[in-house]
Amino acid sequence: MxxxxxxxxxxxxxxxxxxxxxxxxxxxxxxxxxxxxxxxxxxxxxxxxxxxxxxxxxxxxxxxxxxxxxxxxxxxxxxxxxxxxxxxxxxxxxxxxxxxxxxxxxxxxxxxxxxxxxxxxxxxxxxxxxxxxxxxxxxxxxxxxxxxxxxxxxxxxxxxxxxxxxxxxxxNWQMALAVLVIVPILFMISLYFQKRILRAQRATRKANSLVTAGFSESINGAKTTKTLAVEQKNYEEFMEKTHSFKMHSLKAVYLNSIFQPIVFLLAALVIAMLMTIGGQEVLLGTIEFGTLSLFINYADLFFEPLKQIARIMSEMQVAQANAERVLSLIEEPVEITDREDVIEKYGTLLNPKVENYEKLCGDIDFNHVNFYYNENEPVLHDFDLHVKQGSMIALVGETGSGKSTIVNLLCRFYEPRQGEIWIDGHNIQDRSVGWLHSNIGYVLQTPSLFSGTIKDNIRFGKPEASDEEVIEVAKLIHAHDFIMKTEKGYDTQVGEGGDLLSTGEKQLISFARALLSDPRIVILDEATSSIDTESEKLIQNAIETLLKDRTSFVVAHRLSTIVEADQILVLDHGKIMEQGTHQELMAKKGMYYDLFTSQAISEKTQQMMHA
Ligand SMILES: Nc1ncnc2c1ncn2[C@@H]1O[C@H](COP(=O)(O)OP(=O)(O)OP(=O)(O)O)[C@@H](O)[C@H]1O
Ligand SMILES: [Mg+2]
Missing domain, CATH: 1.20.1560.10 (ABC transporter type 1, transmembrane domain)
Incomplete structure (x- = not known):
């Protein structure tokens, strides 16, 4: 990536x-x-x-x-x-x-x-x-x-x-001059070496980031690597990168190993001059021995910052590059944001004025929406859709037909390039993103959990919810039984990204999470992977509970889900090809009919093979 x-x-x-x-x-x-x-x-x-x-x-x-x-x-x-x-x-x-x-x-x-x-x-x-x-x-x-x-x-x-x-x-100005006269010489030499050392260090860092990137890619792709048996090739590429890293860092070390003795030599030269000038004065009795010793000490001290300047300059340059990147992140413009007057009324994401939030009922209109991710690849063209509150819309279509895009637009993850989306008779841009998101429950295609306990993960939907509320929604979703069977029940750790649970279990938990937040609009990007009949039933029940009395958009792959929908949209390249209920579309004997019959046949066959 x-x-x-x-x-x-x-x-x-x-x-x-x-x-x-x-x-x-x-x-x-x-x-x-x-x-x-x-x-x-x-x-x-x-x-x-x-x-x-x-x-x-x-x-x-x-x-x-x-x-x-x-x-x-x-x-x-x-x-x-x-x-x-x-x-x-x-x-x-x-x-x-x-x-x-x-x-x-x-x-x-x-x-x-x-x-x-x-x-x-x-x-x-x-x-x-x-x-x-x-x-x-x-x-x-x-x-x-x-x-x-x-x-x-x-x-x-x-x-x-x-x-x-x-x-x-x-x-003593004579001895002072003996020290000061060396400054411009040292400065020139420093400049010469610093430039080269810095350049070598920069090349080292660049090589280092290549090595790191190579590392993380081969760790992340370990399974792929092994199944493709490309370890040898990976190894060679990696060695090449580490070799270039080594050469650059050696160059920096080599330059420094010349620079340091030169500074030392110059310091010795200064002390020799001090001894000559000061020593004569001590012999003549114009200064005391302690003063000569003082100057020798001072010469040493004087060189200290000059020696360090190379190091500090290099650190500052690294910090400057770091700062450039950090500031570019902090100053990255927020593309999807609320207008001034909207912020005034509803607050920001971090400081919302919840008291001004209107109740969301769930009538949704897409009015002539055009959308593309990349300018020359239109995804939605003149998309029009009207949804009554409380109804369930199933989005059906081949991969890449724009199903997720439609729900992404409704969630305002992206803005329409043209056209408008209205909820309850208001353009969603006239209300805040915070208001919209507090009313939407989105269950993703691949449910994502966060490391922590099962309870924490459900509570994510409503941080102030009590334990009783958490258990209640889990029961409604029929997740309670499996949760109680885990080692520590609701306090079981789910692992990073929920890796310790099966996909079906993860889904149930994300349903419970969505239900807890009691959203007015539910969006469900169903998983394509078929699961065993028992979990299938469980999830089907959970979906019914979650969608009841809410406006919902379901990217549906399961026939059982689709059949229940109030409206089915059959999409192809971002266009609605057919629209209606299951009965209507079946009667039409068009795309939906073909899709449905072929899928029904394949599911029947699968069931027979499992039996
Ligand atoms: N983030 C993105 N950046 C650029 N192009 C994208 C992005 N997301 C989707 N697309 C493109 O937009 C088109 C519609 O994608 P979309 O994700 O809406 O399809 P989908 O119907 O949800 O497919 P699937 O069934 O595979 O989930 C595809 O051509 C896809 O390649
Ligand atoms: Mg999708």
Whole structure:
């Protein structure tokens, strides 16, 4: 699936100011934490700059001048005080960085999740599930981690560079220049290597995502792979991908292994210059030995942020790509949404004004509806249908004839390209999506359960329902008996997607769920797979209970269901070919008659074979 969907490339090399602005405005929602984090971060930088000064005083005042002009006790108190101060700053720094990381990550994830809940079917048609999951899980974590830790390192580095430049110039400008002169050289070299390292890292990530995609495809398709016996081919393809991943990551490592010693060499050069200039001054007596030692310490400290810039830049670039994808998800326009005035009256999906919801009776009109998924493949053309409340419509037709499309439009999962759908004499676009959905019960072709207990799954239809209500609907649907036979009854876990239950059982549970929500319109996309006669009967009864007194659309495959319908629509390529009750259509001896007789014969034969 993922390979079919075109994925936008997010490999912007330049800093995207607009994007960071948006990201920081989200970060700013946690401004108290962020300010505290920056504050303690700067305190740590101050600490880092003060300690070499204390060491200088130790050498000059006590080692050389034997404490003639200074008190050792005062010195010790200050030294211990500074250590305590630094310990506290470090503690607070880690605490706030952890908070910013987790709070910001949670906030970002919530924004994604809230938005994904509002997105409509067309979006999910063109976006792979895996893509959305990766955005919400790993991308959000990466962004939060980078902003909480790396970005703060950048602040620390900047503060150190500016602070040290000033202090060094004030103390001894000749030696300060010896340190500063190396900055542009290091900067140029850094730039040269960073560009290449970043490029190699980007290629590594790309190769890595190919490896991951290959992994998940072969795991998801394990059964197919095995039945087709294509393991060897899969293996070779996979090895090719991992090899390319290895080569790119080796290149990044190789570049870094050259870059680091060069930085080390430059640092050694600076220290050599300091020794030459400073050493002479010490011999001449113009400065004391402690000051030379101070500069050597400072040179080391000065290089620290410069060495880290490569790493931080690379992390920022990764975060930028992550952020681009996450923001593209958060900002994805919601295609099917209510008009302003409708929202005003009925609220949004997350904040509905239920008190303004009108009662839905269930008269439904499709008025000249045109629809297509892809512009050049029309699915419905000038579709017209009028349904009286409480009646049952069976949709019959070959695969691809547009049965699911009709019910998707009624559910407003998609909007008609032309024409209108009315319920109780009002265009559905004049009422909210929330109002519509709170009145519709949709049981899918492949019933989907969520991991949790049977009870949870039924209660999904009405979260505030009591246990008694849950059991009551299960009894009505005749699911109670099988549920009681499971290990823990209503508290039995259904497994991921309900995998621990049979298809028939899953269906019964989804019927109970739909019944609990007491919808005015029921939509049933019947499963094609034939099940044994006993479950068949059970499900047939359940369907009757569920559809009673409600307007219903049933995509019907079972003859028993179709015969009961008030209206049968025989569809072909999105057009209604025949319409009427079972008797009327049989009398006509047209398409329906042919379909019915051939199906009846095949079912008879099956029954005879089972007998
Ligand atoms: N999400 C989609 N994106 C693009 N085309 C689609 C989509 N869903 C359905 N189609 C196309 O629209 C047409 C009608 O499909 P629809 O799902 O309504 O058929 P159906 O009658 O429900 O078939 P089935 O009996 O197999 O469920 C088909 O040609 C199908 O390929
Ligand atoms: Mg269908």
């Amino acid at each position: 993922s390979s079919q969907l075109k994925e936008k490339e997010y490999t912007n090399e330049k800093l995207d100011k607009n994007l960071w602005k948006k990201l920081f405005s989200i970060l700013w929602e946690h401004k108290k934490m962020v300010i505290m984090l920056l504050f303690f971060n700067i305190l740590i930088a101050v600490n880092d700059m003060v300690f070499p000064l204390l060491n200088r005083s130790a050498i000059n005042d006590f080692a050389i001048n034997k404490g003639q002009n200074a008190s050792l006790v005062t010195f010790c108190i200050i030294y211990i005080g500074m250590i305590a101060f630094k310990s506290f700053s470090l503690y607070s720094f880690f605490k706030y960085a952890g908070h910013v990381e987790s709070d910001f990550g949670k906030n970002l994830r919530k924004k994604c999740f809230d938005h994904v809940q509002q997105l409509s079917f067309p979006y999910f048609d063109r976006t792979a599930n895996g893509w959305i999951m990766a955005r919400i899980s790993s991308d959000c974590s990466r962004i939060a981690e980078t902003l909480a830790w790396s970005f703060v390192d950048l602040a620390w580095g900047l503060f150190i560079i500016v602070g040290l430049t000033i202090i060094m110039l004030v103390i």
